[in-house]
Amino acid sequence: MKNTTKHRQLGSTGRGITYLVLSLWSLMVIFPVWTMVINSFKKRLDIYKDPFGFPSLWSFDSYLAVLKGHQFGRYFFNSILITVLSLMLILLLGSLASYAIARWNSKLSRWLYAFMIAGMMIPIRIGSIPLLRMINEMGLMNSLFSLLPIYVAMGIPVAVLVLTQFIRDIPIEMTEAALIDGAKPRQIYYKIVLKLIQPAMASVAIYNLVPIWNDLWFPLIFINKESQKTVILGVTTLFGQYQTDWSRILAVLTLASLPILLLYLAMSRQFVEGLTAGAVKG
Amino acid sequence: MQRYIEGRSQPFSWFLYILPALLVYLVFLAYPLFSSMLASFMTGNHAQIQTFVGFDNYVRLFTEEELSTRYFSAFRNTVIFFAIHMLVQNVLGMLFANLLQNKHLKGRKFYQTIIFIPATLAIIVTGYLWKLILNPQWGAFNLVLKALGSEHANFPWLGTPGVSLVVISLVSSWQWVGIPTMFFISALGNIPDELYEAAAISGASPWQVFTNIKLPLIMPTVGVVSTLTFVNNFNAFDVVFAMENVNGAPDYSTDILGTFFYRTGIAGQHPIGIPDRGMGAAVATVTFVVLIIGVALIRHITVKQDEA
Numbered sequence: 001m002k003n004t005t006k007h008r009q010l011g012s013t014g015r016g017i018t019y020l021v022l023s024l025w026s027l028m029v030i031f032p033v034w035t036m037v038i039n040s041f042k043k044r045l046d047i048y049k050d051p052f053g054f055p056s057l058w059s060f061d062s063y064l065a066v067l068k069g070h071q072f073g074r075y076f077f078n079s080i081l082i083t084v085l086s087l088m089l090i091l092l093l094g095s096l097a098s099y100a101i102a103r104w105n106s107k108l109s110r111w112l113y114a115f116m117i118a119g120m121m122i123p124i125r126i127g128s129i130p131l132l133r134m135i136n137e138m139g140l141m142n143s144l145f146s147l148l149p150i151y152v153a154m155g156i157p158v159a160v161l162v163l164t165q166f167i168r169d170i171p172i173e174m175t176e177a178a179l180i181d182g183a184k185p186r187q188i189y190y191k192i193v194l195k196l197i198q199p200a201m202a203s204v205a206i207y208n209l210v211p212i213w214n215d216l217w218f219p220l221i222f223i224n225k226e227s228q229k230t231v232i233l234g235v236t237t238l239f240g241q242y243q244t245d246w247s248r249i250l251a252v253l254t255l256a257s258l259p260i261l262l263l264y265l266a267m268s269r270q271f272v273e274g275l276t277a278g279a280v281k282g
Numbered sequence: 283m284q285r286y287i288e289g290r291s292q293p294f295s296w297f298l299y300i301l302p303a304l305l306v307y308l309v310f311l312a313y314p315l316f317s318s319m320l321a322s323f324m325t326g327n328h329a330q331i332q333t334f335v336g337f338d339n340y341v342r343l344f345t346e347e348e349l350s351t352r353y354f355s356a357f358r359n360t361v362i363f364f365a366i367h368m369l370v371q372n373v374l375g376m377l378f379a380n381l382l383q384n385k386h387l388k389g390r391k392f393y394q395t396i397i398f399i400p401a402t403l404a405i406i407v408t409g410y411l412w413k414l415i416l417n418p419q420w421g422a423f424n425l426v427l428k429a430l431g432s433e434h435a436n437f438p439w440l441g442t443p444g445v446s447l448v449v450i451s452l453v454s455s456w457q458w459v460g461i462p463t464m465f466f467i468s469a470l471g472n473i474p475d476e477l478y479e480a481a482a483i484s485g486a487s488p489w490q491v492f493t494n495i496k497l498p499l500i501m502p503t504v505g506v507v508s509t510l511t512f513v514n515n516f517n518a519f520d521v522v523f524a525m526e527n528v529n530g531a532p533d534y535s536t537d538i539l540g541t542f543f544y545r546t547g548i549a550g551q552h553p554i555g556i557p558d559r560g561m562g563a564a565v566a567t568v569t570f571v572v573l574i575i576g577v578a579l580i581r582h583i584t585v586k587q588d589e590a
Contacts, residue, residue: 014488018381022389025378026396028456033399035422036411051422093303100299108293112300119311121509121577123517125540126566127314129321129547129559134314153310156303185295214404216520221548232404236524246414253411257403264402268395271402275461276468 036257040250047246062251066238071226072255075234078144082230083212086151087205093152094159094204095197099189101160102167113164119157124150125217135222142225147218155208162207166200167193206267206274213260231256315570321563332560339564349546353565355534356542363451363538364515371455372507375462380492382463383470394467398460405457409524412453416440440525443535450536454521458514462507469503470496505584512576516569519544539569 039047040062042055050056066072101113124131131150140146170193178188219233229237235256242248264271322339324332344350381387382394400408415422416439428435439449473496481491497504519540522530528544530537547562 015387018384018387021377022381022393025374026393029396029399031422032411032415035415051425089306093306097300097303100296104293104296106293106296109296109300112304116303116307119307121513121573122311122315122570123513123573124311124314125517125519125543126570126573127311127318128543129562129566130314130317131310132548134310149306149310153306156307156311160303185299189299210402214406216404216406216523232406235404235406235410249410249414253407257407260402261399264399265395268398272394272398272464272468275464 036250037254040247040254042247044245044247059247062245062247063255066248066251066255071229072231072234072238072252074227075229075231076255078229079213079231082144082147082151083209085148086155086212087208089148089152090155090159090208091201091204094156095163095194095201096189097156098160098163098167099185099193101164103185113160116160117157119153120161124154128217128221132221140222142223142228144223144228144230146222147215147230150218151208151212151215155204155212158207159204162200162204163197166197170196202270203274206271209263210260318563318566319570321560322567324560324563335560339560340568343561343564343568349561352534352537352542356530356537356539359447359530359536360516360518360538360540362447363454363518364512366448366451367455367458367511367515368508370452371459372462372511374455374459375507376466378459378463379466379470380496382467394463397463400457401460403457405454405520406524408453408457409521412456413440413525416449441532443532446526446532447536450521450525453525454518457521458511461510465503465507466500469500473499501584505580508580508584509577512580513573516540516573516576539565543569 035052038054039051041058041060043057043059043061046055046057046059097116101109135141135146138146174192174196175188178192183191214232215230216232216236219230220236223229223233235252238249238252242252321332323334323336325335325338342349343353378393378397382390384390387393403411416424418424418436418438423439424435424437437445440446477495477499478491481495486494517540518538522528522536522538522541523544526532526536528541528549530541543562543565545557546565547557547559549557
């Protein structure tokens with residue numbers, strides 16, 4: 001009953017326009033993505049004959065060529081490795097810090113909180129020139145691991161924001177009981193907090209997943225060695241080799257997007273919650 | 283409970299929990315930013331010993347013919363890039379959110395899912411994909427235009443100064459429109475139903491409901507979305523890199539601050555030459571100052587309207 005009033009205003013024309021607008025935009029989204037996926041399964045010259053239809057013959061040649069001829073498998077492994085490691089560290093460091101900030105009632109902790117949150121507004125790219133020198137001095141140039149500390153630093157502000165809010169919302173009775181039993185803060189973190197904040201951890205992980213997996217800037221400026229490239233950096237180099245072979249280019253693009261795309265389609269609700277968790281509360 | 287927080291636990295042990303995160307954050311985010319500012323007052327080259335040159339880099343950036351022409355052109359292009367995002371991406375996001383707010387709409391979840399899909403793609407993938415679609419030879423876009431009987435079917439969308447920047451901005455808006463949509467949906471969802479009921483009783487039109495109830499109440503979210511758009515646009519790089527190149531072809535007409543920064547400070551190309559560390563740092567620092575001013579301005583505008 002509560003919600004009917006505001007929508008009763010929409011007549012059938014309004015409804016028609018709503019569907020028209022949303023369907024048109026959906027077409028504009030689906031069409032390019034469709035073009036990318038469907039043509040990657042065609043033979044090179046078939047694309048010119050029928051650019052939008054299903055392939056007359058499903059061909060995996062482009063995929064085989066891409067996966068075999070180049071180090072795409074290696075790129076994939078690199079991307080997965082660096083994304084997983086970064087997310088794990090962001091969650092570990094972020095949850096430890098958030099636990100302390102939420103429980104330690106002092107001026108310093110409030111100041112540290114504000115200081116770390118401020119990083120959300122600062123694009124780390126601005127510091128690229130000193131970062132280049134630092135990574136070089138650490139001997140991490142041309143190594144996949146040059147990306148790790150940067151992605152972790154990038155993820156900490158949002159992790160601290162979301163997790164601190166979440167830990168503050170945990171009912172105090174939950175920890176009081178443990179305290180009476182003589183538990184130490186470390187045990188409370190490990191046995192209680194870490195279990196309760198799992199939904200918030202998922203939000204933080206998803207929030208950071210997309211920018212880390214899709215990042216081009218830092219791989220581009222740090223990594224020039226084949227074996228250390230990420231998928232997204234790999235896309236830039238593979239492109240040049242297939243100037244006229246569209247189906248191979250499209251196979252590369254599809255491969256680079258598929259993991260996140262499938263993950264998103266499987267859990268779109270969590271994606272949206274993860275995305276808005278940081279900003280709406282803050 | 284107060285005892286647990288203040289009495290029994292020592293501040294030092296609490297600090298140890300924060301330390302790892304703080305260290306990574308300080309070393310790889312705060313320090314590089316600070317260090318970048320320092321480097322902007324030093325001489326350029328990597329190899330040489332750095333010496334203090336005061337505001338020399340800034341003076342050169344803004345007055346030296348070759349540099350300042352490129353800088354101001356990149357700055358102007360970035361402003362246009364940002365304006366198009368605000369107009370297209372965020373207005374569309376607002377429209378979609380309002381349409382999707384209707385809980386009786388069939389397929390609401392479906393549309394919502396579709397709208398967000400491009401935001402999960404890498405910008406470089408989006409860029410290359412649209413570059414293929416807009417390609418005059420094979421491009422799907424031109425085939426559609428031809429089918430519709432348009433005479434622009436062979437138009438070089440990405441090779442025409444004055445057009446390509448708009449096209450790139452639209453592609454980037456296509457990519458990101460899901461983000462404002464989601465933010466606005468969640469903000470609209472927080473508006474109490476009583477307000478709509480009151481509006482319905484007083485016979486307000488949907489447009490009046492939007493301008494008098496929805497918009498003022500979601501102003502903080504409008505602020506967040508504008509800030510995000512602003513910060514991201516002033517650091518954009520990938521979409522131009524993918525669709526044109528680091529020189530912002532054709533004829534620097536798509537050169538934005540991100541590509542200019544890349545050329546000056548990181549991997550320089552003709553005509554600027556070898557990357558100039560100090561100059562690159564100066565470019566970054568100016569961007570940082572612009573970001574701070576811009577964010578403060580957006581906050582000022584949205585917070586003020588919120589109170590009014």
